[in-house]
Amino acid sequence: MATPPRVVIVGGGFGGLETARALERAPVEVTLIDRQNHHCFQPLLYQVATATLSPADVAWPIRAILSRQLNLRVVMAHVTAVDTAARVVRTNGGDFRYDQLVLATGATHAYFGHEEWAPHAPGLKRIEDATEIRRRILTAFELAELAGDPQERERLTTFVVVGGGPTGVELAGAIADMAREALPPDFRDVDPRRARVLLIEAGSRLLAAFPEPLSDYTRHALERRGVEVFLGAPVTEIGPRFVVLNGRAIPCGAAIWAAGVAASAAADWLQAERDRAGRVLVMPDLSAPGLPEVFVIGDTASIRSDLGTPVPGVAPAAKQMGRYVGALIKARAAGKAAPPPFRYRHQGDLATIGRQAAVVNLGRLQLKGFGAWIFWSLAHVYFLIGLRNRISVAFSWAWDYVTFGRRARLITEPANAPSAESAATGPSASPSAASSAKSAGVDSTSAAVWG
Amino acid sequence: MATPPRVVIVGGGFGGLETARALERAPVEVTLIDRQNHHCFQPLLYQVATATLSPADVAWPIRAILSRQLNLRVVMAHVTAVDTAARVVRTNGGDFRYDQLVLATGATHAYFGHEEWAPHAPGLKRIEDATEIRRRILTAFELAELAGDPQERERLTTFVVVGGGPTGVELAGAIADMAREALPPDFRDVDPRRARVLLIEAGSRLLAAFPEPLSDYTRHALERRGVEVFLGAPVTEIGPRFVVLNGRAIPCGAAIWAAGVAASAAADWLQAERDRAGRVLVMPDLSAPGLPEVFVIGDTASIRSDLGTPVPGVAPAAKQMGRYVGALIKARAAGKAAPPPFRYRHQGDLATIGRQAAVVNLGRLQLKGFGAWIFWSLAHVYFLIGLRNRISVAFSWAWDYVTFGRRARLITEPANAPSAESAATGPSASPSAASSAKSAGVDSTSAAVWG
Numbered sequence: 001m002a003t004p005p006r007v008v009i010v011g012g013g014f015g016g017l018e019t020a021r022a023l024e025r026a027p028v029e030v031t032l033i034d035r036q037n038h039h040c041f042q043p044l045l046y047q048v049a050t051a052t053l054s055p056a057d058v059a060w061p062i063r064a065i066l067s068r069q070l071n072l073r074v075v076m077a078h079v080t081a082v083d084t085a086a087r088v089v090r091t092n093g094g095d096f097r098y099d100q101l102v103l104a105t106g107a108t109h110a111y112f113g114h115e116e117w118a119p120h121a122p123g124l125k126r127i128e129d130a131t132e133i134r135r136r137i138l139t140a141f142e143l144a145e146l147a148g149d150p151q152e153r154e155r156l157t158t159f160v161v162v163g164g165g166p167t168g169v170e171l172a173g174a175i176a177d178m179a180r181e182a183l184p185p186d187f188r189d190v191d192p193r194r195a196r197v198l199l200i201e202a203g204s205r206l207l208a209a210f211p212e213p214l215s216d217y218t219r220h221a222l223e224r225r226g227v228e229v230f231l232g233a234p235v236t237e238i239g240p241r242f243v244v245l246n247g248r249a250i251p252c253g254a255a256i257w258a259a260g261v262a263a264s265a266a267a268d269w270l271q272a273e274r275d276r277a278g279r280v281l282v283m284p285d286l287s288a289p290g291l292p293e294v295f296v297i298g299d300t301a302s303i304r305s306d307l308g309t310p311v312p313g314v315a316p317a318a319k320q321m322g323r324y325v326g327a328l329i330k331a332r333a334a335g336k337a338a339p340p341p342f343r344y345r346h347q348g349d350l351a352t353i354g355r356q357a358a359v360v361n362l363g364r365l366q367l368k369g370f371g372a373w374i375f376w377s378l379a380h381v382y383f384l385i386g387l388r389n390r391i392s393v394a395f396s397w398a399w400d401y402v403t404f405g406r407r408a409r410l411i412t413e414p415a416n417a418p419s420a421e422s423a424a425t426g427p428s429a430s431p432s433a434a435s436s437a438k439s440a441g442v443d444s445t446s447a448a449v450w451g
Numbered sequence: 452m453a454t455p456p457r458v459v460i461v462g463g464g465f466g467g468l469e470t471a472r473a474l475e476r477a478p479v480e481v482t483l484i485d486r487q488n489h490h491c492f493q494p495l496l497y498q499v500a501t502a503t504l505s506p507a508d509v510a511w512p513i514r515a516i517l518s519r520q521l522n523l524r525v526v527m528a529h530v531t532a533v534d535t536a537a538r539v540v541r542t543n544g545g546d547f548r549y550d551q552l553v554l555a556t557g558a559t560h561a562y563f564g565h566e567e568w569a570p571h572a573p574g575l576k577r578i579e580d581a582t583e584i585r586r587r588i589l590t591a592f593e594l595a596e597l598a599g600d601p602q603e604r605e606r607l608t609t610f611v612v613v614g615g616g617p618t619g620v621e622l623a624g625a626i627a628d629m630a631r632e633a634l635p636p637d638f639r640d641v642d643p644r645r646a647r648v649l650l651i652e653a654g655s656r657l658l659a660a661f662p663e664p665l666s667d668y669t670r671h672a673l674e675r676r677g678v679e680v681f682l683g684a685p686v687t688e689i690g691p692r693f694v695v696l697n698g699r700a701i702p703c704g705a706a707i708w709a710a711g712v713a714a715s716a717a718a719d720w721l722q723a724e725r726d727r728a729g730r731v732l733v734m735p736d737l738s739a740p741g742l743p744e745v746f747v748i749g750d751t752a753s754i755r756s757d758l759g760t761p762v763p764g765v766a767p768a769a770k771q772m773g774r775y776v777g778a779l780i781k782a783r784a785a786g787k788a789a790p791p792p793f794r795y796r797h798q799g800d801l802a803t804i805g806r807q808a809a810v811v812n813l814g815r816l817q818l819k820g821f822g823a824w825i826f827w828s829l830a831h832v833y834f835l836i837g838l839r840n841r842i843s844v845a846f847s848w849a850w851d852y853v854t855f856g857r858r859a860r861l862i863t864e865p866a867n868a869p870s871a872e873s874a875a876t877g878p879s880a881s882p883s884a885a886s887s888a889k890s891a892g893v894d895s896t897s898a899a900v901w902g
Contacts (some may be wrong), residue, residue: 029582035715036860036862037589037593037861037862038860038861053509053633054505054506054508055505055506055859055861055863056505056858056859056861057505059861061637061860061861063637063638064637064856064860066638067636073594073596073639073640074596074637075597076590076593076596076597076862077597093594093597094599127861127863128863128864131863138488139527142488142527143544145524145525145526145527146526146527146528146544146545148545176845185518186512186514186515186518186525188524188525265640388850388854388856388858391846392843392846395842395843395846399839403839405515405839407507408506408507409488409489409512409515410488410489410506410510410512410578411487411488411489411508411527412506412578412579412582413579428768
């Protein structure tokens with residue numbers, strides 16, 4: 001018996017996972033490589049950033065998702081290069097030979113050549129981004145509560161979201177909801193209801209992928225909840241405490257970048273031709289030009305649909321591509337004919353605006369408001385992986401809906417920040433606390449009946 | 452009408468919260484200062500470190516807990532000093548005058564004069580500690596799956612817990628359970644069942660606060676689940692990849708410190724007399740000697756019970772002290788007589804060992820095994836704050852109990868680590884990915900019907 005073909009998949013996002021699943025019963029040996037140990041359900045990441053959900057609600061170990069797939073192993077490693085001549089993927093955890101390679105490495109934030117804006121306006125792609133944005137928003141309110149100067153308080157409670165696509169709309173709506181509903185009872189000196197949320201879009205309307213009436217509805221729905229929407233207004237500079245719009249600096253407590261994405265490094269690895277966003281221009285079967293054994297899918301691939309429009313960088317497109325490439329590799333391994341060229345089927349667009357408001361475009365059927373919000377909620381719970389997560393997320397939403405609460409309002413520091421006492425002590429006090437302890441008591445945390 | 456007395460509480464742990472609550476209807480103005488925005492339920496922190504619970508299950512915004520208490524404000528700030536002459540608490544967020552001061556600043560890890568061990572064997576006091584320990588344990592298994600060398604694989608899957616108190620016992624049992632039950636189906640090359648878990652205690656038995664038969668049971672129960680218990684064995688050195696025990700270096704994948712605690716800096720702030728663990732020697736009414744308007748409670752106070760034994764550094768003691776000081780301040784504000792001296796009532800001790808095993812000592816009633824485990828679970832769910840958290844934690848436990856799963860197996864990086872793609876790309880590739888993006892696509896994450 002010949003050794004089965006080796007398939008290497010790089011990336012455990014929607015595209016990579018779907019490829020792996022499509023190969024479940026194929027006579028191949030699959031290796032899935034990701035730099036993180038978890039798949040992140042990006043569509044709900046903004047709810048982690050705005051304290052409704054916990055990281056574990058929207059991120060699950062890739063190993064656990066695929067554990068029953070016995071022809072597959074998962075590797076947590078950083079890919080550093082692809083040697084297409086030797087058919088080897090190089091990583092910091094060793095080299096991996098392939099007979100077929102699938103690059104599903106996604107996209108990252110793009111600052112239009114202004115990478116120096118990144119520290120001042122983080123984007124939202126990873127769990128770590130979400131907890132960092134959550135930290136910045138919540139810390140701004142904490143500092144505002146302490147600020148004596150009204151101007152400084154106003155700055156701290158001004159939040160700027162750059163980019164009027166779905167992520168920007170969802171973030172702006174969620175921040176406004178949090179400020180108006182969840183926070184007010186908890187503060188004494190600052191009134192979170194007076195927080196400003198600015199949503200800035202360079203184009204002429206929000207949600208450009210949607211029909212114009214739904215864009216208009218979105219704008220009005222956001223404005224009703226207090227969000228200030230600026231259209232046709234490109235941001236020209238972002239600094240540590242301000243965003244420049246129309247030549248005027250707007251002081252702010254936190255800024256978030258939701259304006260642009262760029263493809264991963266796949267095109268560099270392959271030295272392949274790319275589009276303006278850095279995506280590999282793939283063949284009709286999603287292979288890289290001149291490399292029939294290398295496929296590029298998802299946000300890092302550039303291809304046009306039957307209508308001549310670009311296939312959008314959305315999860316359903318990545319999943320369809322993953323399923324297609326999986327089937328193609330399976331057919332090759334079985335010596336069967338290759339399937340016809342990839343065809344993207346656009347099923348519709350969804351975006352949520354906030355409590356009881358969303359927009360849905362299914363082509364003929366268009367929904368907005370409460371009905372769209374219910375549709376959006378059900379669709380997202382349905383597409384979560386695993387009953388456990390569905391129950392947990394549905395419960396969190398129901399609870400927060402009824403109580404107006406936000407469960408996950410944690411400000412956590414980077415793990416490598418100076419560790420210190422559980423309670424309040426000054427940073428300058430920590431060393432002396434340690435050195436003053438000539439000897440130490442026995443640990444007895446949790447060793448007692450509560451009373 | 453005279454202005455109401457100003458009460459400042461430093462620390463939002465068990466003691467500080469209980470003091471605040473006891474002052475709910477008192478004619479005083481309360482300010483609660485903590486360096487973090489959340490109260491951490493430390494008794495369950497080990498379950499965050501071992502991936503059963505999420506941070507938001509065991510940590511809740513202090514503001515939200517106390518939001519209905521209208522005579523109270525919460526301040527997130529680092530205390531840098533206390534001026535007892537001027538009656539001012541100095542913080543990085545400004546100065547706070549007090550008429551009565553309550554220091555409930557807790558304890559931190561103590562390394563017996565070996566602070567250089569801290570980076571190699573973190574302790575478990577804060578949410579950030581728990582996610583860091585979780586990261587180290589899970590990363591060790593990931594690296595072991597990639598390690599070609601059997602010796603290196605053995606090192607990576609060896610976990611050392613230093614300290615045989617409740618935290619050490621709970622961590623060792625939970626790591627063993629995770630390795631035996633949750634991880635095996637997910638790995639291909641490494642067998643997590645073969646992971647070694649070492650629990651090292653310098654004293655002659657585990658859980659020294661418990662009766663000897665329960666200590667013996669705990670040891671046997673741990674050994675049955677594969678934990679290697681070393682008694683009378685002090686650790687003499689800890690390095691980046693090893694722990695030295697009995698003169699022999701044990702290579703390990705992760706080490707955790709659960710051996711000692713030292714009081715916070717309260718004694719330094721007050722320049723007060725302290726015990727060997729750095730705790731302030733307080734008066735019978737918990738005030739600091741010579742400072743009747745300053746109280747020190749919880750893990751940072753040193754006082755003896757009626758039996759002459761030291762009041763242990765456990766949550767119930769902190770809560771009782773908080774309630775006492777709250778009542779005392781309330782009586783003072785009302786011009787009433789002070790209550791009789793503080794009396795600690797020890798209600799018992801609990802510790803869990805792992806799935807279906809725990810020990811409970813209520814004096815006359817002693818439980819071990821399954822019954823104790825049920826008692827432990829119910830008690831801990833009961834003492835969580837808020838129905839929301841009780842439901843969430845009980846659901847997580849029930850689910851994991853049935854499925855042997857671990858929900859929160861996330862490896863997350865420090866927030867200030869280089870942000871990068873959601874999928875696997877090399878660290879060296881990130882800059883080129885960014886620079887290769889001459890222009891960028893429109894963000895459309897989540898803008899689509901899933902398919």
